[in-house]
Every structure is written in structure tokens, then in C-alpha cells.
């Protein structure tokens with residue numbers, strides 16, 4: 002193994018460990034495990050989806066030369082869809098796409114102390130569908146990561162090890 006691949010593998014390991022640690026904390030202290038009960042895209046649960054988004058957001062942050070607050074990035078990513086209901090039950094009548102960021106933020110605030118970045122990540126992740134654009138670099142990363150993960154999950158590629166480390170899996 003050359004130095005480049007050792008560095009890449011270390012980065013992958015630390016990314017997986019950070020996501021796992023923060024996920025465990027959210028599972029222990031809040032209703033995070035309930036996300037397993039709700040399907041999101043295709044057969045992907047909301048729980049698996051938010052782990053995928055955290056993985057992608059962290060991976061994108063690792064590629065950037067600019068500094069990012071990884072703790073807030075991962076917490077915000079894991080909580081961005083904390084709306085805690087099955088949106089398929091609304092039969093398309095409720096504007097879930099527009100309203101769920103606010104619902105997720107309110108639920109997350111009920112269970113955890115959020116900083117401003119984490120709140121902004123949750124509230125702005127549906128941009129440009131919702132008008133409010135992301136304010137922080139971390140929020141932009143989650144907004145992009147959400148679209149990539151959704152695209153892959155919708156295409157049924159969620160099991161790809163390319164973008165989700167097995168140790169961070171929500172299953």
C-alpha cells in the first residue's frame with residue numbers, strides 16, 4: 002500500500018468513526034432510532050438515508066481545502082430529515098417537501114441542543130425547493146449531499162460500498 006492509499010484509508014476510517022460516534026449519541030439521547038420505522042426513497046429507511054447523507058457530506062468536506070466544522074456537519078446531516086412521520090401516508094396532498102425542514106428542526110430542538118449551523122443545515126437542506134438558501138459552508142455541503150444520496154437511493158444503488166462505509170450503516 003502506498004502512502005496515498007494509506008492516507009485515503011485513514012481518512013475513510015476516521016470519517017466512519019466520527020459518523021458512528023455521533024449517530025450513537027443521537028440514538029441514545031433522542032428519537033433517532035425511530036427513523037428506522039419510516040421508508041424514504043424506495044426501500045431505503047430515513048435512518049439509512051440520513052447516514053448516507055452524513056457520509057457524503059463528510060466526504061465532500063474532506064475534498065475541500067477550506068476548513069469545516071465536522072461535528073456540526075455530521076449532526077446537522079443526521080438530523081436534517083428528523084420529521085418522524087411517514088410522508089407517503091399524505092397521498093401527495095400535504096406539501097411535505099416544503100414543510101418538513103421546519104418540522105425536523107422543531108423535533109430536533111425538542112430532543113437536542115442545536116447550534117446555529119446545525120439549525121441552518123436542517124432548515125435549508127431542501128434549497129432551492131424552499132426559498133431560504135444555506136448560510137454556512139456546512140449547510141451547502143449537506144444540501145448537495147442530500148441530492149446525491151437521494152439520487153443514488155432512488156436508483157437503488159444504496160448498497161454501494163463506494164459511498165457508504167459499512168461501519169456507518171444504519172442497518
Ligand SMILES: [Fe+2]
Pocket residue numbers: 081082101126127
Ligand atoms: Fe429532506
Ligand SMILES: [Fe+2]
Pocket residue numbers: 050054081082147
Ligand atoms: Fe434528505
